[in-house]
């Protein structure tokens with residue numbers, strides 16, 4: 001049945017509810033307002049309300065909504081050339097590849113463009129296996145990670161929601177415990193020790209399988225989509241262990257790049273001691289204006305593929321409209337100094353959340369804050385760290401808190417017991433402060449301190 005246009009927005013809402021299969025939800029429970037526009041850190045509902053986007057949608061609208069520079073670049077490119085396949089050259093694709101190699105310091109490397117994050121990770125695995133001449137080489141990833149919802153993406157992920165849909169072992173994936181310092185799987189009490197132990201567990205896994213059988217290790221270097229934030233000790237140790245064993249290291253920077261963790265790419269925090277062999281990008285690459293992902297490979301890997309057939313590619317890889325958006329997005333990050341801004345505001349955000357932790361017994365842990373990304377973990381009991389609900393279930397009071405925030409004009413992302421705060425890097429100091437004041441009030445209302 002076509003949407004009842006005569007019924008206006010109401011007809012479209014009905015059609016959205018009835019006709020669309022929405023992702024990551026129970027269809028019968030889907031009940032979201034229709035969004036009709038946006039500007040900066042806000043998006044606009046059809047009833048005229050402006051909502052502050054405290055999660056940048058899926059941590060992807062790093063530039064906020066409708067960034068004028070990006071919109072203009074898409075329009076310009078559309079007027080010149082909407083599409084040409086990868087078999088042909090396209091100026092925005094070439095320019096974007098050169099910019100990415102320059103920003104990442106992967107001199108002499110290459111960029112393989114994809115449609116998003118999951119296929120970037122799949123491609124990175126394929127490239128790692130081919131370039132290391134280990135066509136069936138194992139890939140080591142970790143629990144409580146997220147690498148995408150394609151079949152291999154789900155196998156790579158350590159995600160409780162999708163793990164029953166796929167058999168990681170059959171796809172050559174091994175999982176190790178995460179550097180989850182607040183609940184360290186290795187029993188360490190400090191974050192630094194937990195990072196060291198988690199990196200050592202990767203080395204042990206490689207040694208147990210035999211380095212010749214392992215093609216690559218794939219990890220999120222900093223902020224993880226499932227709420228883990230790697231301690232500083234983790235990534236450089238992982239780099240050392242993998243290099244010593246001749247195993248490639250893939251940084252999944254789909255979420256953590258483009259300022260989200262205070263750097264262009266999160267591994268850059270560690271300088272060349274943190275440089276991976278490959279890294280994957282999406283989300284902030286265009287600020288989500290158009291879907292685009294990428295795999296960046298090192299000089300050495302690129303050279304190995306120079307004279308071999310590479311049998312991979314999707315129709316829209318390196319789409320000119322998306323690449324034009326990517327170029328404009330990079331210009332916007334640079335012109336507005338958004339990477340440094342994220343670092344500065346991220347520190348303020350982190351300090352404010354720590355202050356909230358002192359005031360609310362329900363806050364067990366606050367992590368992140370290297371950029372505009374922070375995780376607030378709620379607990380039933382701070383002393384024992386007992387979770388409010390078993391992961392990944394969501395406590396009803398947290399659901400109610402998020403609904404109350406939306407009613408007050410703030411969109412807040414929650415995952416299990418976690419509140420994820422990842423606003424657009426363009427958010428004003430005032431909006432961020434107001435949103436945190438609202439969070440303070442709502443925590444007191446939905447999770448009052450014990451008498």
Ligand SMILES: Cc1ncc(COP(=O)(O)O)c(C=O)c1O
Nearest residue numbers: 116117118146147148225254255
């Ligand atoms: C770290 C990470 N990797 C991969 C993905 C998958 O990206 P996409 O949804 O574009 O396929 C995501 C998406 O949330 C992510 O956060």
